[in-house]
Amino acid sequence: MRFFSPRLLLATSAVAGSLALLASNPHTPSVAPDPDNAGLKLPAGFGALKVAETGGRARHIAVTPQGIIYVKLNKVKDGKGILELKPQATGKATVTGGFGDYGGTGMYVKDGYLYASSDHNVYRYKLDAKGEVTDPNKGELLVRGLKVGSQHESKSIVLDNAGNLYVNIGAYANACQEQDRTRGSKGIPNCPILDSAGGIWQFKANQANQTYKNGTRYATGLRNVVGLDWNQQDNQLYVMQHGRDQLADNWPQFYNEKQSAVLPAECMYALKQGDNAGWPYTYYDQLQHKIMQGPEYGGDGKKEATGNYLAPAAAYPGHMAPDGLLFYTGTMFPAKYRNGAFIAFHGSWNRAPEPQAGYYVVFQPFVNGKPSGQWEVFADNFSGSAAKTAAGRADHRPCGLAQGPDGSLYVSDDSKGTIYRIVYNAKK
Amino acid sequence: MIFKQAFLALALAGGVLSLQAQHRPAPKKTAAKADPAMAASIKRGAVVYKNVCITCHQADGGGVPNMNPPLIKTQYVLGDKARLAHIVLAGLAEPIEIDGNDYKQHMPAQNYLTDQQVADVLTYVRNSFGNKASAVQVAEVKAVRATLPK
Numbered sequence: 001m002r003f004f005s006p007r008l009l010l011a012t013s014a015v016a017g018s019l020a021l022l023a024s025n026p027h028t029p030s031v032a033p034d035p036d037n038a039g040l041k042l043p044a045g046f047g048a049l050k051v052a053e054t055g056g057r058a059r060h061i062a063v064t065p066q067g068i069i070y071v072k073l074n075k076v077k078d079g080k081g082i083l084e085l086k087p088q089a090t091g092k093a094t095v096t097g098g099f100g101d102y103g104g105t106g107m108y109v110k111d112g113y114l115y116a117s118s119d120h121n122v123y124r125y126k127l128d129a130k131g132e133v134t135d136p137n138k139g140e141l142l143v144r145g146l147k148v149g150s151q152h153e154s155k156s157i158v159l160d161n162a163g164n165l166y167v168n169i170g171a172y173a174n175a176c177q178e179q180d181r182t183r184g185s186k187g188i189p190n191c192p193i194l195d196s197a198g199g200i201w202q203f204k205a206n207q208a209n210q211t212y213k214n215g216t217r218y219a220t221g222l223r224n225v226v227g228l229d230w231n232q233q234d235n236q237l238y239v240m241q242h243g244r245d246q247l248a249d250n251w252p253q254f255y256n257e258k259q260s261a262v263l264p265a266e267c268m269y270a271l272k273q274g275d276n277a278g279w280p281y282t283y284y285d286q287l288q289h290k291i292m293q294g295p296e297y298g299g300d301g302k303k304e305a306t307g308n309y310l311a312p313a314a315a316y317p318g319h320m321a322p323d324g325l326l327f328y329t330g331t332m333f334p335a336k337y338r339n340g341a342f343i344a345f346h347g348s349w350n351r352a353p354e355p356q357a358g359y360y361v362v363f364q365p366f367v368n369g370k371p372s373g374q375w376e377v378f379a380d381n382f383s384g385s386a387a388k389t390a391a392g393r394a395d396h397r398p399c400g401l402a403q404g405p406d407g408s409l410y411v412s413d414d415s416k417g418t419i420y421r422i423v424y425n426a427k428k
Numbered sequence: 429m430i431f432k433q434a435f436l437a438l439a440l441a442g443g444v445l446s447l448q449a450q451h452r453p454a455p456k457k458t459a460a461k462a463d464p465a466m467a468a469s470i471k472r473g474a475v476v477y478k479n480v481c482i483t484c485h486q487a488d489g490g491g492v493p494n495m496n497p498p499l500i501k502t503q504y505v506l507g508d509k510a511r512l513a514h515i516v517l518a519g520l521a522e523p524i525e526i527d528g529n530d531y532k533q534h535m536p537a538q539n540y541l542t543d544q545q546v547a548d549v550l551t552y553v554r555n556s557f558g559n560k561a562s563a564v565q566v567a568e569v570k571a572v573r574a575t576l577p578k
Binding site: 057074075150151153179180181182183184245246249349350352353391392393415 | 478480482483484486487488490492493494495496521523530532533534536537538540
């Protein structure tokens with residue numbers, strides 16, 4: 001009851017300092033940020049609220065044009081792998097249902113369908129006129145039998161505007177060594193993993209029961225992609241690669257701990273069909289701005305790669321684990337954010353014994369469909385404190401990103417299952 | 429592979445034992461203080477830990493959720509020492525669950541470490557992060573190594 005008192009609602013808005021603006025700006029949402037902005041640190045004029053606590057490992061999320069939120073859980077909870085959340089006038093949402101008896105990562109809404117992935121398959125569900133999955137038992141199996149090993153299992157998904165579905169199939173290795181993650185173990189020539197993983201595969205978005213033989217390896221040499229999105233401005237697929245781990249662990253003769261903590265870069269790639277981003281043979285060194293030969297394949301930390309490999313569109317410090325990518329097309333946020341990219345960095349582990357980093361959402365400005373200018377931290381403090389970030393013991397870990405119909409930015413947390421909503425409430 | 433079966437049996441038995449062990453208050457023994465050889469082994473083991481294990485299992489031994497398991501009061505750490513040494517020398521490639529988290533990623537073998545280094549790092553782990561257990565001896569590591577394919 002406490003929550004629904006209109007008086008209290010007004011008071012909360014006043015505390016957030018947005019009451020006057022609420023009335024004066026037609027773009028301003030009718031939702032009030034939490035008094036503490038959900039614990040996040042945001043640029044001036046932005047506010048945040050915790051939309052819901054799902055208690056599940058919330059991976060990617062999607063919001064329908066009507067504002068219904070779908071959350072993909074990494075692990076089935078109470079028999080459900082997908083949660084449905086319906087918004088209330090306050091901007092918060094309640095879990096109203098769930099379906100899909102499989103864990104996974106991918107969640108995407110396009111043209112009247114909800115797309116979801118397990119670590120093996122891709123499914124879709126029809127959305128009705130209210131933007132709801134009315135028949136969750138009638139999921140359509142689109143793609144099945146995708147390769148999954150014991151690492152980089154998640155299959156993230158996105159669609160283009162021409163009826164194609166793009167699926168990441170992560171490489172089930174760190175650097176295609178004879179002995180995975182083992183000190184001094186050489187890389188296998190013509191890495192056999194690349195046949196069926198370590199890249200992005202293209203399938204038809206509306207065809208049931210596809211397997212590898214119906215799909216195309218759209219781009220290769222990508223170790224593991226979790227965050228990906230379709231850029232509507234230049235009609236192109238953008239992906240965020242998780243760069244390889246353990247340069248100093250496995251090649252201490254070439255790298256020290258400090259170098260290994262920040263190298264290699266986490267790269268953003270703009271992909272065209274047939275591109276090869278170089279994994280496992282190469283990695284990108286963001287300090288030297290060079291594509292380097294990997295130590296498993298004759299590199300020594302100094303040797304540049306030879307061969308025709310795709311250069312990244314943008315590069316970020318190592319191991320921060322970009323798990324979500326979203327091109328912002330809304331009008332709620334100020335103009336500088338329009339068509340730029342938000343990136344959810346899940347946070348590092350591979351920097352130990354150096355301090356860990358990440359656990360934040362970054363903004364990468366774009367101009368004319370190309371990254372332009374320095375990235376900046378947009379939403380910080382998911383971890384709870386600088387000390388928790390450094391120790392890698394974050395309270396929350398940002399993973400999925402989605403844009404609401406009003407232009408709000410939604411962020412999921414796959415640690416505690418919190419769903420955040422970031423709104424802009426100052427005058428533009 | 430008789431050894432493998434024995435190993436599995438031990439693993440199962442260890443599971444039951446450690447479950448019970450977790451509900452018992454930790455014994456208040458300061459083994460390290462009383463035993464200078466063990467104290468020295470722990471000190472050397474800390475260096476090995478930092479050089480080899482820390483990336484995956486982290487400075488606080490807490491691991492990385494759903495990727496690299498914690499080394500805090502697990503049945504593997506506190507249980508049978510031969511099994512523990514086997515994990516370091518031969519790696520581990522079987523899905524395990526600790527505190528409701530799944531760990532599917534494999535642990536690579538660290539068999540380039542000497543018997544002394546393995547004994548030291550395991551003695552360190554068994555007496556850090558809130559763990560308290562007996563030292564692992566070089567001879568115990570050596571015996572496990574002898575069972576592994578060359």
